[in-house]
Amino acid sequence: MARVIVVTSGKGGVGKTTTSAAIAMGLAKRGHKTAVIDFDVGLRNLDLIMGCERRVVYDFVNVINEEATLNQALIRDKNCNLLYILPASQTRDKDALSQEGVGRVLDELKKDFKYIVCDSPAGIEKGAHLAMYFADDAFVVTNPEVSSVRDSDRMLGILSSKSRRAEQNEEPINEFLLLTRYSPERVKLGEMLSVDDVQDILSLHLLGVIPESKSVLNASNSGTPVILDEKSDAGQAYADIVARYLGEERPHRFIDDKKGFFRNLFGGK
Amino acid sequence: MSQDSKKKSNLINALEFKTSTFSVPVLMLASDDMGLLEQLLAQKIKQAPEFFKNSPLVLDLQEINKQGFIVDIIALVDLIRKAGLILVGVRAGNVLQNKQSLDLGVPVYAAQGRESIVESQRLTKFQVETPPTIESDKPQEIKVTVPTTLITHPIRSGQRIYAAGDIVIMAQVSAGAEIIAEGNIHVYSTLRGRALAGVLGDIDARIFCFDLQAELISIAGNYKVSEDLGASVRNKPVQIYLKDKSLIIKDIVLHH
Ligand SMILES: Nc1ncnc2c1ncn2[C@@H]1O[C@H](COP(=O)(O)OP(=O)(O)OP(=O)(O)O)[C@@H](O)[C@H]1O
Ligand SMILES: [Mg+2]
Numbered sequence: 072m073a074r075v076i077v078v079t080s081g082k083g084g085v086g087k088t089t090t091s092a093a094i095a096m097g098l099a100k101r102g103h104k105t106a107v108i109d110f111d112v113g114l115r116n117l118d119l120i121m122g123c124e125r126r127v128v129y130d131f132v133n134v135i136n137e138e139a140t141l142n143q144a145l146i147r148d149k150n151c152n153l154l155y156i157l158p159a160s161q162t163r164d165k166d167a168l169s170q171e172g173v174g175r176v177l178d179e180l181k182k183d184f185k186y187i188v189c190d191s192p193a194g195i196e197k198g199a200h201l202a203m204y205f206a207d208d209a210f211v212v213t214n215p216e217v218s219s220v221r222d223s224d225r226m227l228g229i230l231s232s233k234s235r236r237a238e239q240n241e242e243p244i245n246e247f248l249l250l251t252r253y254s255p256e257r258v259k260l261g262e263m264l265s266v267d268d269v270q271d272i273l274s275l276h277l278l279g280v281i282p283e284s285k286s287v288l289n290a291s292n293s294g295t296p297v298i299l300d301e302k303s304d305a306g307q308a309y310a311d312i313v314a315r316y317l318g319e320e321r322p323h324r325f326i327d328d329k330k331g332f333f334r335n336l337f338g339g340k
Numbered sequence: 341m342s343q344d345s346k347k348k349s350n351l352i353n354a355l356e357f358k359t360s361t362f363s364v365p366v367l368m369l370a371s372d373d374m375g376l377l378e379q380l381l382a383q384k385i386k387q388a389p390e391f392f393k394n395s396p397l398v399l400d401l402q403e404i405n406k407q408g409f410i411v412d413i414i415a416l417v418d419l420i421r422k423a424g425l426i427l428v429g430v431r432a433g434n435v436l437q438n439k440q441s442l443d444l445g446v447p448v449y450a451a452q453g454r455e456s457i458v459e460s461q462r463l464t465k466f467q468v469e470t471p472p473t474i475e476s477d478k479p480q481e482i483k484v485t486v487p488t489t490l491i492t493h494p495i496r497s498g499q500r501i502y503a504a505g506d507i508v509i510m511a512q513v514s515a516g517a518e519i520i521a522e523g524n525i526h527v528y529s530t531l532r533g534r535a536l537a538g539v540l541g542d543i544d545a546r547i548f549c550f551d552l553q554a555e556l557i558s559i560a561g562n563y564k565v566s567e568d569l570g571a572s573v574r575n576k577p578v579q580i581y582l583k584d585k586s587l588i589i590k591d592i593v594l595h596h
Contacts, residue, residue, distance in 0.1 A: 221497060221515065221516065224496050224497040224514045224515070224516065225496060225497040225498045225516065227494070227496045228495075228496030228497060228498050228499040228514075228517070229496075229498070231493060231496065232499065243493075272514070272515075272532075274494060274511070274512055
């Protein structure tokens with residue numbers, strides 16, 4: 072059975088697109104045919120991170136409007152032939168997406184792909200709503216700071232009440248926490264929330280922690296998902312996450328310090 | 341297609357249930373003065389008689405109940421119907437108001453809110469116990485039992501839950517979430533959001549939680565915000581109740 076994964080957050084700029092590109096590549100590298108869809112209509116940048124921006128002919132909106140077939144719009148990745156990208160339109164706005172249209176495209180993709188990764192736009196408006204609506208699994212990308220955690224919590228509420236699974240009273244979406252841009256030094260200084268603090272607030276299954284890393288910027292500049300940089304800390308963190316998602320046990324890495332912001336603030340328990 | 345089979349397929353299609361969304365004017369009331377309401381309603385209708393003629397209408401009781409006004413639903417429904425409006429629902433009523441509405445054939449809707457999860461079926465499923473002997477000159481006393489609402493998943497920021505009776509929550513209540521109950525509130529985890537018990541004025545309602553970090557707590561309209569909660573009551577199991585109009589916060593576990 073195909074699975075639809077939404078990479079979502081509520082708050083902008085926390086690392087959704089970076090994560091979507093990395094895990095889609097990771098799943099494909101592990102032998103699963105995977106498609107990654109850019110739901111950020113009007114602000115597309117998944118194609119940049121994937122390094123396929125110069126091969127875009129048709130996009131997601133064209134497919135929804137039946138101006139192109141899926142096969143015409145899907146771009147095969149240059150590094151992995153099991154990975155395909157469905158880019159967003161640069162010239163339309165979010166109203167070009169319809170629930171019925173998105174459902175149709177996902178149903179068609181499900182026939183051929185094992186995993187369909189949906190890169191959600193920021194916010195809780197229409198684009199983000201459509202990206203999560205049909206999901207089976209949700210990767211909630213969160214930065215270790217209060218406003219990001221709060222927005223993730225809000226998004227979790229939406230996942231559990233506004234998704235198709237919720238509306239049709241099916242098994243709820245599997246929700247996973249991805250803590251990104253984590254810096255143990257800054258946690259130690261009390262400038263960031265710790266893993267424990269975040270888990271205490273969200274009470275969510277932690278799929279992994281991705282450290283703040285220069286390799287992410289290098290990867291996006293060269294148009295290759297950071298997971299392909301196997302020597303980098305962020306690349307390894309994403310590889311762990313893909314392995315855990317596929318059911319393997321891997322010890323958590325890149326979490327140095329456990330003493331946290333809240334505990335400092337309230338003088339410990 | 342033969343005549344016969346055409347007829348058959350017509351028969352199959354003769355009835356179908358669909359859901360549709362309509363927009364219907366909602367009448368919000370903030371007074372219990374029937375004379376005044378009648379007068380104001382007539383004035384409004386006069387401004388746009390064509391619009392209001394036979395218009396469907398939903399009656400919203402949220403404000404009235406919030407302010408603790410007592411209104412006679414039967415008289416109110418009568419007043420609306422006499423004004424030429426067709427009442428298609430009552431919203432945010434309490435248990436008694438809902439029962440009266442249903443008796444008059446008016447459907448009942450739960451209070452509205454952002455992503456509110458409202459136990460609407462429960463509202464209509466209450467049992468009414470009438471005492472076996474009723475003295476005719478006394479006003480008839482109706483005892484109403486509302487089942488407890490049980491929630492086993494976390495209540496996230498932006499979610500709002502309304503319970504017509506008691507509510508028991510087995511998971512955390514996030515900051516930015518809101519729990520509103522006509523009865524007691526029990527949270528067997530961390531309470532970070534807002535909790536409003538006894539919202540229709542029940543001063544005996546209580547709030548119980550395993551870990552108090554609430555943004556706001558309120559019983560029958562008497563509230564405290566986060567800032568008012570001292571370190572001595574935070575981050576531990578407490579119960580909250582009303583005594584002489586002030587909120588008392590006490591450890592659940594009594595130390596002797
Ligand atoms: N682990 C990391 N270490 C360092 N920089 C990172 C990391 N993850 C993401 N970034 C940087 O953060 C910025 C935002 O990342 P990204 O575009 O993936 O976020 P997004 O959530 O998709 O944003 P938007 O909400 O705008 O779609 C980028 O400049 C990216 O390079
Ligand atoms: Mg993005």
